[in-house]
Amino acid sequence: xxxxxxxxxxxxxxxxxxxxxxxxxxxxxxxxxxxxxxxxxxxxxxxxxxxxxxxxxxxxxxxxxxxxxxxxxxxxxxxxxxxxxxxxxxxxxxxxxxxxxxxxxxxxxxxxxx
Amino acid sequence: xxxxxxxxxxxxxxxxxxxxxxxxxxxxxxxxxxxxxxxxxxxxxxxxxxxxxxxxxxxxxxxxxxxxxxxxxxxxxxxxxxxxxxxxxxxxxxxxxxxxxxxxxxxxxxxx
Numbered sequence: 001x002x003x004x005x006x007x008x009x010x011x012x013x014x015x016x017x018x019x020x021x022x023x024x025x026x027x028x029x030x031x032x033x034x035x036x037x038x039x040x041x042x043x044x045x046x047x048x049x050x051x052x053x054x055x056x057x058x059x060x061x062x063x064x065x066x067x068x069x070x071x072x073x074x075x076x077x078x079x080x081x082x083x084x085x086x087x088x089x090x091x092x093x094x095x096x097x098x099x100x101x102x103x104x105x106x107x108x109x110x111x112x113x114x
Numbered sequence: 115x116x117x118x119x120x121x122x123x124x125x126x127x128x129x130x131x132x133x134x135x136x137x138x139x140x141x142x143x144x145x146x147x148x149x150x151x152x153x154x155x156x157x158x159x160x161x162x163x164x165x166x167x168x169x170x171x172x173x174x175x176x177x178x179x180x181x182x183x184x185x186x187x188x189x190x191x192x193x194x195x196x197x198x199x200x201x202x203x204x205x206x207x208x209x210x211x212x213x214x215x216x217x218x219x220x221x222x223x224x225x226x
Contacts, residue, residue: 004157033213041218042216042217042218042219043158043218045213050211056213091158093157102160103214104160105150105157105158105159106157107155107156107157108156108157
């Protein structure tokens with residue numbers, strides 16, 4: 001398996017623009033997670049899905065952030081409008097089943113908002 | 115509310131030395147405690163994990179020590195090597211439909 005795939009790997013945009021980050025989880029995995037990593041706050045869980053259904057989005061910082069999972073093999077995280085404080089590395093991760101199963105992370109998308 | 119507290123934030127160890135990273139948790143319902151390793155430019159990857167029914171788990175040079183009564187667990191890296199230089203995250207979760215809760219990470223540098 002190719003692992004969790006994220007695109008783009010790097011994104012540079014200007015404040016106010018819409019940004020869409022994409023994730024393809026490992027085939028067969030039931031859970032998908034979106035994280036944001038910064039030096040100050042570490043790894044923050046933004047939202048997670050189980051069988052394509054959003055379970056907990058309490059970590060989404062503001063209404064500017066939205067996430068979808070239209071099918072088992074694809075998810076998006078959208079920021080509209082983007083702001084400089086959104087600059088971070090965004091990770092997608094997937095997991096097969098329960099809370100004790102290994103969680104596999106993608107390589108991340110480094111977002112820079114100018 | 116931070117449910118998993120990790121220390122230190124950064125650590126410098128001589129090659130061949132022992133690296134020790136500590137974590138403390140609050141939720142007594144946690145029953146799974148993994149450590150993740152992250153190299154620059156990569157996503158975190160599972161290194162080793164422990165359940166609370168044992169006090170220690172060893173895999174090669176990496177050992178988790180677990181103290182249920184103190185609600186603490188730690189990662190020991192024996193004979194630390196420059197290739198171990200990375201950021202290490204402790205985490206905790208409960209069985210079932212729950213996400214991992216991560217500590218804030220420890221940046222380890224092993225110098226020759």
